[in-house]
Amino acid sequence: MQKPALTRRDMLMKCAALGSLSVASPFSLAEALDAWERNAQNKALPPTPWCGIGPFYKRRAPHTALLRAPGDPGLPLVVSGQVVGTDATAIPDATIEVWQTDHLGQYDVDGYRYRATLVANSSGDYSFDSVMPGHYPGRVCQHIHYLVAAPGYRTLVTQLYFATDPVFAGDPDKNYTRDYVITSRELVRSVTLTGDPKDMHAAVSFPIVLERL
């Protein structure tokens, strides 16, 4: 009996499982394989989905990648990613404004706590250090707001969500619509926990894909 042929994706997954392929990028393995396949087929990356700006955006957030002050309560969180165009080329110097609540779910409306303006480096990479946001009353899920702008590209307004959010009950594929504001499953990102129980840190990868104007 003839065995069914492996698809290209199956083959790449097998390579990854056997260690002959590893992914060192802000994308997950599945996303990296998607990108590989799209490149092979000369297909464009889908732009990062839009998600509403929310009521507490504030202009002129400080230029800093450190949103978390020493001693701030809450789970330390590092968010990183790469800003690329739909053709997968890096967008250097993209401006990324982020804002979120503190660990208790409160926005700083009077000042700029947990608000920042970032600039992607020459490879389009960005990163910031914060805490896991709390649940803002009136909103269902923990989230971080993004406003991403780059010359020649459509400005993106979106939000980052966390697969570990209890609202998703461990199954964001099935439950992400519990927050009607979430426009796409793509915005719910997996969380990597590191450290020991006394010093736990979370890390999230959130790549951004912008459309050309």
Add this chain to the structure above:
Amino acid sequence: MRMLVVGVLLALSCANTQIPPPIVEISTLSTTSDVYDLLIARNGKFLAAFCKDQQIRQWSLPQGQLLRTIDTHGRDVALVFVSDDGRLLGAERDGTVMAWDATDANAAFQTKLPHYRAAAFFRTSPNTAVFSHSGKSLALSAVTAAMQVLDWPSGRSLYTLDSPPGGTSAVAFSRDDSRIAVAGTDGILRIYDSSSGVLLTQNEDLLGESFAVDFTADGLQVVAGGADKAMIFVDAATGKLIRRIGPLADVVAYLAISPDGKHLSAKLLREESSALPAPVLVWDTGSGKKVAEWTPPGVALGAAWSHDGHWLVVTSTPTALHVWRVY
């Protein structure tokens, strides 16, 4: 005689110290279904509510007479505007906007906007869509697209107004309908010529989003307020800041200038939760002095100046809507 003297002295005392009139409940509207969303017309003559049974009910004020019930046929509708003559605008989360004229229960027209904002957060703020004062045009905010100005009743697009990436959050026509003021989610207040849609001027004195905007009665100034916990008076011709009121205790969710232009009122929103009661306030526009402040027994779901110059606020209990005359 002694009582009369005391009464006269009390009246004189009140006149001298400008004690505001007592806050009274002027109407109690029975509801058979929980109210999800509520609006009052700009002139205070109509109140409309979207209820749990998915019916829209519309009352006259201050009589509290139920005028009509509109069956939405199972749709979840956010009410976004009630015109001075009783026309209604509602929106669904998918961006469908419906408009009903004052008497017909069938929608006069329906259009679809990309990511219409009304249902997203401040469901009770009548700030994202307005009829012009003449009633002949209609401005609708959208999040990812430009604001649309439509002809009524055809629904034909007259022009669009540029929108910041996050969209717009409040819009108002001047009383002569010659200008449109639009508050963007980027905190920038933009003022347009309403006949052409051309941007005339803008103001960047607020850093956070404005949730409410209005023109002064003479149309010479625009008032805006929102997340900055302050309100600003801006020259409608130059965009220059004239005056700032604040800091206030909380975020400004709604503001309105009285029919005679002598008072400015605001409904605040507790930043930690919109489910908590927050103050409503009234200022004298000439002096900038606060003349009334009241925290209602429940969340102020709607507010408006009545046509005869009273500031009305609506709260709800499980079986009724309560209309208060605050000033």
